[in-house]
Amino acid sequence: MPKLEISIQDEQRGFEAEVKAIEKQWAAPRQLHLKRPYNSRTIAALRNSIAAPSTASSTQGVKLWNQLNTHNKNGTTELTFGTTDPVAVSQMAKHQQTVYVSGALCGFSEVAIPGMDHADYPWDTVPKVVTKIFKSQLWHDQRQRQFRLRHPVEVREELENWDYMAPIVADGDMGFGSLTSTMKMAREFVEAGVAMIHIDDLAIGMKKFTIGQGRTVVPTSEYLDRLTAVRMQFDIMGSETLLLCRCDTDHSEFITSVVDERDHEYVLGATKKVEPLQKHLKDGQARGEDLKAARSEWIESASLKTFDEAVEAVASKEEVDFYKTELSKHKFTSLTKRREIAARTVKEEVIFDWELPRSAMGQYLFKPSVKAIVERALAAAPLGDVTWARMDSPNWKDIVEFHTDVRKVFPERLFAFGYTGDYDFAKAGFSEEEVKTLHLDLAKMGVVWQVQPIWSLQGLNLVTEQFGKLWAEEGIAGYLRTVQGPALSTKPMTDGFEKLSYCGGYLADAFFETVAGESITEKGAAKDFKRH
Known part of the structure; x- marks a missing residue:
């Protein structure tokens, strides 16, 4: 291979310029809250000579950061849900600002051998699903844009104009192995176009959300190392991708080690x-x-x-x-x-x-508490952008205590919250009215991103089972009454194959027309086009 012909002085000048660029990025409002255990010179030395691809992820990360901070300022929240289906994502754009890709959903539907949520699928599974969804978003963005620009300015107000580029939030579980595995996964997420990923403090190979003895957390130090590895990878790539620090300490029964004295109080x-x-x-x-x-x-x-x-x-x-x-x-x-x-x-x-x-397996018995979760969240906060305490039950006292105590130290902290599919709000003491306003009450405490992670399992399964029964009993008559008729009669027509602007028919025409030398816009006739 050819030897690089560059003077030592030029190499050093390039390095110093890289260091200054990193320090400028870290000092900007978007990243000013972050505290790293390494310096800019180390990151500059770890970078490739050619910039790593991170533009899309950075764009989406900044977009999400602005969305969440706007919610925080206004006391509002984003309500989204989990899916792995690009078709579902295309419809979420009409009501949701973000899309969530759950590891549990991917483990059920996107792997060769499906299984329970034990994070036992290949480490690149979720990044691949993010890639699939992000590419579908780009396609919808492209076909909508060209369809609108086919029309004169005066009629575009009447045309649909959805923001299909909803930032994707994805499940990074516990990093899938050593720190280098975690870094590789983080890189795949950035290259896929993700806006934010979350990393939790569960033990690899011991993830259990089922009844009986089970859930195991790692020492605080190991959790922080995982987060640091992700933050370092983002910095190496120069990415603005967000990191969500998720603590699964609530109701955990075991801890793998007592190496960190911060955990001793709870063993x-x-x-x-x-x-x-x-x-x-x-x-x-x-x-x-x-x-x-x-x-x-x-x-x-x-x-x-x-x-x-x-x-x-x-x-x-x-x-x-x-x-x-x-x-x-x-x-x-x-x-x-x-x-x-x-x-x-x-x-x-x-x-x-x-x-x-x-x-x-050598685990120590662990007694979790809100105090224990708060301490972990505070230790993790300087490495990430958002905090999420996963809670097994909707205990309002614990929820308030956690978010209040963290904000005593970090007053502007942004929070996420996940609703499980089997929360028993009545048993937890919630009235029907309190459940109706729960998302708004959480928003007042800075919980700006709220998710029902497994809608595709509970919601889609329910709807599919109901339609399957109707189809088996009534055939096409049932379909016409409950699906096709209502879809075709809505204004604008519900997105479907019949709707050429949605299914891509006009986009395909645009490709053919462009190759033929025709213009697809009102004033863009290619008069000087010559075919050679």
Whole structure:
């Protein structure tokens, strides 16, 4: 290969210019809130000599940033839902400002072997779906634009003019492996044209939202490393793509490691001298006992508590107060330091062993709380643009506490919120009127982006089942009455194959006409066109 002929001085001047360009971008209003653990010179050195493709993602990212901040200023919110279907996306443009691509939906419909939402699909699955949807948006944008420009200015007011380029928000799950895998995924998303991706703090290979024991988070430090890897990849590409920091700590039962002292306050330990949980389960299995029952029995016998709860169980009120006073002198306190403080302030021995309850996979038992979620969100906030605390149930007290506490530190923080398909609002104490205004009440706290992630599973399945039954029972008569008739009679006509402006008929004509040397606009006749 040829050797690059460039002087060292020119190379250095180019590098310094790159550094200045990066610093200018980071100082702009769009990125001024971000704090990075690396500097501009490092990023400049990590870049290619040819700029990485990020224009579309940056354009969409800035567009989304402006949309969300406008909502924040006005106390309003964006309501969107999840889909993987370009046809559905084309209709969302009439009512939604954004499109959501859920990993769960992709795992059900976009892979060779569908499955439950365990993020066990290939890491490039969701970026490929984003590519498909973004290309469909470009096509709709193109065919609408040329159709409008075929008409004189005075009649265009009557023509449809939808913003088909709704920014795409996509599910990055937990990054799919090592930090380099996370970076590669982030790059694929940017090249696909995504506006924002979210990264969560769940453990890879241990994602469970089902009943029983299951959901596992990673240490705070590992979560921050994931976010840093994504932010670094965005910076290497010079992209304005947004990063949504999602905390799945709510209702998590396990944590993979206790390497980070920020998590020690919430790890559970046995406060009774019992045999290890795994030995108890192994012996119970040998006796033919039900393992869930055996586990519950052991948990009760072990009297699981956090270390602070273990202190409160044996200490006097005065000792507890002194213990808490000493703890308050430290922002985060490791278990070792907690033991030292307890030894000085509490007469009784504090029995606490967090090794005994560990699972067969080595996970530690974890006691989540709103405080724990807030701490993670605050630690992650400087790396990202939006915060999302995934909550298993619509507990209004917890929702208010989380968003209020984060905004005490970051007053202008933007939030996202996801509604699951089985929220029981009545059980959570919501009245019908409170449910009706929930999205508006959330908006007042800065929740500017709200999503029903799995509409395609719940909503589309319901509609399809209902139509399938009608079609089987009534045939074409049922179709004419419920679908074709209403669609053709609406004004403007509902988008469909009969509507040439929507299905691309006029766009195809434009291609043929252009090749033939004809003009497709009112005043653009190609008088001087000559075919060679």
